[in-house]
Amino acid sequence: MKVFISGRIAKSGLTLLEENNIEVTQWKESRQITASELIEACKNVDGLVSVGPNKINADFLNACKHLKVIALHSVGYDNVDVAEANKLNIPIGNTPGVLSGATADTAFLLMLAVSRKAFYLHKKIIKGQWQNYEPTPELGIELNGKTLGIFGLGNIGLEMAKKCIGAYKMKVIYNNRNQNPEAEKEIGAKYVSFEELLAESDVISVHTALTKETKNKFDATAFEKMKPQSIFINTARGGIHNEEDLIHALEQKLIWGAGLDVTNPEPMSADNPLLNMESVAVLPHIGSATEETRSAMANLVAKNIIAALNGDALPSRVTD
Numbered sequence: 543m544k545v546f547i548s549g550r551i552a553k554s555g556l557t558l559l560e561e562n563n564i565e566v567t568q569w570k571e572s573r574q575i576t577a578s579e580l581i582e583a584c585k586n587v588d589g590l591v592s593v594g595p596n597k598i599n600a601d602f603l604n605a606c607k608h609l610k611v612i613a614l615h616s617v618g619y620d621n622v623d624v625a626e627a628n629k630l631n632i633p634i635g636n637t638p639g640v641l642s643g644a645t646a647d648t649a650f651l652l653m654l655a656v657s658r659k660a661f662y663l664h665k666k667i668i669k670g671q672w673q674n675y676e677p678t679p680e681l682g683i684e685l686n687g688k689t690l691g692i693f694g695l696g697n698i699g700l701e702m703a704k705k706c707i708g709a710y711k712m713k714v715i716y717n718n719r720n721q722n723p724e725a726e727k728e729i730g731a732k733y734v735s736f737e738e739l740l741a742e743s744d745v746i747s748v749h750t751a752l753t754k755e756t757k758n759k760f761d762a763t764a765f766e767k768m769k770p771q772s773i774f775i776n777t778a779r780g781g782i783h784n785e786e787d788l789i790h791a792l793e794q795k796l797i798w799g800a801g802l803d804v805t806n807p808e809p810m811s812a813d814n815p816l817l818n819m820e821s822v823a824v825l826p827h828i829g830s831a832t833e834e835t836r837s838a839m840a841n842l843v844a845k846n847i848i849a850a851l852n853g854d855a856l857p858s859r860v861t862d
């Protein structure tokens with residue numbers, strides 16, 4: 543059996559594939575593979591490991607109907623036409639669970655960095671602008687006892703909530719498509735409407751998938767309803783907030799700060815005004831980027847491939 547991997551994944555996953563007699567070919571260039579190159583590379587293989595934002599759309603799927611499995615190296619599957627894949631009987635695997643802790647760490651890191659203007663102040667040192675000690679300019683805000691609003695209380699949102707409770711005794715409210723009674727019981731999170739989430743949160747952290755319903759959910763109207771001292775964090779997908787509206791909200795001080803691990807588009811351009819704002823921290827989509835997590839993701843990707851090629855159920859299959 544043969545598999546094409548459209549990027550570099552951790553060695554443990556490659557080893558697992560090789561141990562199961564799966565022949566691997568890999569995209570090793572630093573640029574993202576193009577749509578036509580991906581189709582070409584998949585011509586003579588049984589499975590695809592999709593790394594990065596490849597569009598697994600109807601065109602791709604119909605050009606590669608012979609694939610027995612597509613394993614995503616991500617939990618998010620907003621770039622996949624799952625309905626079309628289901629129609630063609632191509633199972634899609636993803637990597638939930640194993641990356642929750644690391645991604646929540648990134649959200650926590652951004653929240654704390656924004657609250658103390660850390661990225662902005664760091665840049666001032668680099669520019670030679672560390673001057674006298676002064677007690678009042680460029681002050682941060684504290685997080686102790688504040689209200690955390692989670693938009694999308696799944697695995698990652700729950701990990702973020704636990705970190706915020708542990709570190710700062712934050713009160714947790716959340717809004718979801720569906721209520722999460724286990725999480726309510728485990729951490730005492732309170733379900734609220736989206737409007738209440740906006741009005742009551744001191745920090746809003748986004749942990750939901752990008753769908754038709756969540757696209758541009760955080761727009762001018764939403765930012766206007768947030769507290770002027772609030773912080774907006776997004777480690778899910780850049781399309782969930784409207785970037786122009788976010789810039790405007792920060793410039794007009796409708797909200798206090800923002801931390802982003804995801805932008806729209808990605809990569810963010812180096813002259814984006816967000817990068818020069820005091821209470822903003824931006825990272826280049828590194829949510830799950832730790833040695834441990836990338837290895838666990840590669841293992842799950844390999845297990846999804848191996849299962850499908852053996853005719854078994856995938857350990858983690860996207861079902862929508």
Ligand code: DGY
Pocket residue numbers: 615616617618619641778829830
């Ligand atoms: C994920 O796992 O969805 C990450 O955001 C990488 O795309």
